[in-house]
Amino acid sequence: MRDYLDFESPLKEIQIAINEISEKTDTLDQDVLKKISKLQSDYNKCEKKIFKNLTPIQVLQLARHPNRPHSYDYINNILTDFQELHGNRTGKDCPTTITGIGFLEKNPVMIIAQEKGFELEDKIKKNFGMMSPSGYQKAKRAMFLAEKFKLPVITLIDTPGAYPGIKAEEDNQSGAIAENLKMMAELKTPIINCIIGEGCSGGALGIGIGDHTFMLAFASFSVISPEGCASILWKTADKKDLAAKEMKLRAQDLIQLGLIDGIIQEGSGGAHNSPKDTYKHVKSSLVKAVENYKKTNIKTILKNRFDKLMLHHLHE
Numbered sequence: 001m002r003d004y005l006d007f008e009s010p011l012k013e014i015q016i017a018i019n020e021i022s023e024k025t026d027t028l029d030q031d032v033l034k035k036i037s038k039l040q041s042d043y044n045k046c047e048k049k050i051f052k053n054l055t056p057i058q059v060l061q062l063a064r065h066p067n068r069p070h071s072y073d074y075i076n077n078i079l080t081d082f083q084e085l086h087g088n089r090t091g092k093d094c095p096t097t098i099t100g101i102g103f104l105e106k107n108p109v110m111i112i113a114q115e116k117g118f119e120l121e122d123k124i125k126k127n128f129g130m131m132s133p134s135g136y137q138k139a140k141r142a143m144f145l146a147e148k149f150k151l152p153v154i155t156l157i158d159t160p161g162a163y164p165g166i167k168a169e170e171d172n173q174s175g176a177i178a179e180n181l182k183m184m185a186e187l188k189t190p191i192i193n194c195i196i197g198e199g200c201s202g203g204a205l206g207i208g209i210g211d212h213t214f215m216l217a218f219a220s221f222s223v224i225s226p227e228g229c230a231s232i233l234w235k236t237a238d239k240k241d242l243a244a245k246e247m248k249l250r251a252q253d254l255i256q257l258g259l260i261d262g263i264i265q266e267g268s269g270g271a272h273n274s275p276k277d278t279y280k281h282v283k284s285s286l287v288k289a290v291e292n293y294k295k296t297n298i299k300t301i302l303k304n305r306f307d308k309l310m311l312h313h314l315h316e
Contacts (some may be wrong), residue, residue, distance in 0.1 A: 001091050002015075002269075002273060003065075003066075003067060005058070005061050005065070005190050007029070007050065007054075007058050007097055007288055008050060009062075010044060010046050010050070010254040010268055011046055011047055011050065014039055014042055014043045014046060015043065015063060017039055018036055018039045018040065018043070021035055021036055021039070021176055022036065035245065043233070044268075047269055048266065051218075051270070052189075052267070054218070054250075054254075055241070055244075055245070056220075056226075056241075056244035056245050056247070056248075056249055056250055057226065057240065057241045057244040057245075058125075059161045059218050059219075059220055059249070059250045060198075060226065060249065061269050062218040062272075063197050063198050063218060063219050063220040064197070064198060065147065065270065065272045066118075068196075068197055068198075068270070068272040069196070069271050069272065069275045069278065069279075070115055070116055070117070070118070071098055071113035071114060071115045071156040071158060072098065072115055073275065073279075074111065074113075074156055074196060074279065074282060075089045075098070075100075075102065075111060075156075077275075077276075077279040077283075078104065078279055078283040078286065079102035079103060079104055079109075080102060080103045081102055081103050082100055082101070082102030082111070083100050083101050083102065084098065084099070085099045085100050085101070085119040085141075085142060085145075086099075086138075087138065087141075088134045088135075088137035088140075088141055089137075089141055090134070090137065092132075092134035092137075092138075093134070093138065094127075094131055094132045094134045094135030094138055095115075095125055095126050095127070096114055096115060096116075096126050096127050096129060096130060096131045096132070096135050096159075096163075097113070097114065097115075097131055097134075097135035097136075097138045097139055098111065098112070098113040098114070098156075099111065099112050099113075099114070099138055099139060099141070099142035100117055100142075100294070101151065104154070104283070104286055104287055104290060105283075105287050107152065107174060107287070107290050107294070108151055109152050109153070109290065110142055110145065110146035110151045110152070110153045110154070111152050111154050111155075111156065112139045112142050112143070112145070112153060112154070112155045112156075112207050113155065113156035113157075113158075114129050114131060114156065114157060114158050114159045114203075114207070115129065115158075116128055116129035116158060116159075116197070117129075117300060127163055128160065128163075128193070129158055129159040129160060129198075129203075130159060130161060130162060130163035130203060131159065131162055131163060131203060131206065131207075132163050132167075132168050132171070133168055133171040133172055133173050133175075133176035134171070136162075136173075136176035136179070136180050136206050136207075137176055138176055138213070139179055139180060139206070139207050140176075140179060140183055141160045143180075143183055143184065143187055144183075146187070146189050147187050147188050149188060152188060152190040152191075152192065152290050152293060152294075153187070153190065153191045153192070153210070154192050154193075154194065154286060154290075155191070155192070155193045155194065155208065155210065156194055156196050157193060157194065157195045157196065157197075157199045157204045157207060157208055158195070158196050158197035158198055158199070159198060159199070159200060159203040159204055160198055160200050160201075160203065160225065161200045161201040161203035161204075161224075161225070161232065161274060162177060162201065162203035162204065162206060163200050163203075165245055174202075176206070177202050177206040180206050180207065180209075181205065181206070181209055184207075184209035184210065185209060185305065185306070185309060186302075188298055188302065189298070190210075190211050190212075190290070190293035190296075190301055191209065191210030191211050191212075191289065191305075192212050192213075192214070192286060192289045192293075193207075193209075193210040193212070193213040193214065193215040194213075194215070194216075194282065194285075194286065195208075195213070195214070195215040195216065195219045195220075195221050195260075196216055196219060196271075196282075197216075197219055198219070198221075199215070199219065199220065199221040199222070200220070200221075200223075200224065200225055200309035201222075201223055201224055201225075204221070209309070210305070211293065211301055211304065211308070212261045212262065212289050212293075213259075213260045213261050213262075213307050214260070214261065214262045214264050214282075214285055214286075214289075215251040215254065215255075215260045215261070215262070215263055215264070216251070216252075216263075216264050216266055216271060216278070216282070217251055217252075217263055217264065217265050217266045218266055218270050218271065219251060220249040220250065221249055221251075221254055221259070221260065222247050222249040223247075224247075226240040226241070226243040226244040226247060226249070227240045227243075229243040229246075229247060230242070230243040239252055258311070262280055262285065262295060264278075264281050264285045265281050266278045266281070267281070
């Protein structure tokens with residue numbers, strides 16, 4: 001049985017009923033099959049209803065789900081001939097940061113991604129998805145190569161934020177992020193961002209400036225975590241539900257605000273329950289975006305990117 005979140009309890013009850021009927025019956029006669037079919041229909045209807053009306057904090061739970069596909073999963077399922085590139089040319093190689101070249105159908109692309117890791121040992125190695133300064137430098141090197149060889153850049157964003165440790169600050173974390181922001185604003189090749197899980201704070205922004213930003217339907221995108229926001233505004237993390245609501249971190253809210261450009265639908269029950277369908281949706285969206293930018297002059301791309309970045313300033 002799959003892992004159910006608290007708001008999915010009605011689904012769990014139906015699944016238990018299906019399992020009990022199946023286990024108690026040696027032969028599945030027509031009456032039993034009809035009961036199971038009815039329960040399965042109820043399950044599907046209930047699932048659609050639940051996932052159609054998710055609250056912001058419930059979306060965040062899905063974005064953080066331990067079984068949600070990570071960057072390597074998407075890379076392995078939507079790209080071919082992927083060749084990973086290591087190092088930042090100063091002797092360091094941030095394991096959180098994935099960079100490399102692969103084919104998105106017939107199009108060669110540069111991938112820059114964040115990897116959280118699954119098992120505890122791997123999570124610790126990947127720093128729970130928090131990039132260090134060397135990671136942003138590694139991403140910067142990849143962007144330089146992409147521009148040189150005229151490769152579209154695709155970023156896969158999934159992070160709770162940039163690493164906040166003392167060592168990162170000593171190595172100029174803020175400066176590394178700032179240098180990436182400047183480079184992405186000026187990079188002479190298309191940049192397509194895709195938020196696949198959590199997109200939080202400067203950790204996401206450090207590889208998140210581009211021409212088109214996609215967001216999976218149950219991903220989140222915010223300047224700070226709801227827990228952090230609640231702790232600052234109300235002096236308690238217990239107000240995280242209210243913070244999540246006010247922060248507008250869902251894809252459906254952000255597209256209305258003009259902060260993202262497209263929503264990619266996830267498979268039934270979320271990406272962690274239907275990864276193959278989700279991979280198909282992500283691949284299809286990215287292929288269309290890359291094909292569109294291939295037809296656009298780089299001067300036009302850069303002008304549109306500048307206008308997009310300056311949008312709020314120009315409206316003042």
